[in-house]
Amino acid sequence: MRSLLLILLLASSSSLFSQHFDLRFGVGRSFMGNGDMRTLVLENELNYFVNDLFSASASVAYGRSDKGVWLSASFIQGNANVFISPFKNTHQHDLRVGGGLSVYRVSDTRITSTRLDINTGELLEEYAFEIRESAGFNLVAEYTFSFSHRFLVGLKAFGQVYENGDSNEGLMVKTGLRL
Numbered sequence: 304m305r306s307l308l309l310i311l312l313l314a315s316s317s318s319l320f321s322q323h324f325d326l327r328f329g330v331g332r333s334f335m336g337n338g339d340m341r342t343l344v345l346e347n348e349l350n351y352f353v354n355d356l357f358s359a360s361a362s363v364a365y366g367r368s369d370k371g372v373w374l375s376a377s378f379i380q381g382n383a384n385v386f387i388s389p390f391k392n393t394h395q396h397d398l399r400v401g402g403g404l405s406v407y408r409v410s411d412t413r414i415t416s417t418r419l420d421i422n423t424g425e426l427l428e429e430y431a432f433e434i435r436e437s438a439g440f441n442l443v444a445e446y447t448f449s450f451s452h453r454f455l456v457g458l459k460a461f462g463q464v465y466e467n468g469d470s471n472e473g474l475m476v477k478t479g480l481r482l
Contacts, residue, residue, distance in 0.1 A: 328346070329346040
């Protein structure tokens with residue numbers, strides 16, 4: 304009985320790993336809030352291709368900004384998405400659309416007041432810090448081109464809406480490697 308279970312486990316794991324995986328790195332810009340914070344975003348993503356129509360991904364992203372209504376803002380997020388390739392993944396061209404879940408943690412800093420110290424003539428600023436976490440939903444459209452058997456490049460457009468009212472939309476250039 305143990306031998307049969309071991310054979311079934313090995314057979315199922317080998318079929319899982321015989322499927323297509325790739326690892327991608329992306330860099331891009333996003334607009335946090337209502338477009339009021341322009342953010343530089345870095346992302347690492349692992350993709351699993353079930354077949355020529357369906358795929359899934361898990362990613363971790365980091366974003367940072369010092370341009371917008373806040374003095375600075377940064378976030379880290381995790382995403383899990385499922386995709387459909389309506390024109391099929393040809394392994395050279397892949398246009399896919401999908402969505403999934405996102406969880407993030409944002410840290411914001413802003414100046415709350417500025418005053419001039421009359422004794423020293425020094426400008427004094429007071430700051431407010433806010434840290435918040437939320438879950439939300441991703442919508443993603445992505446095109447990938449494979450210029451060899453292992454190397455690929457792509458463009459990703461995404462929108463994220465979170466349950467606390469935050470949003471994040473952007474574009475990203477990606478490069479990757481088939482595993």
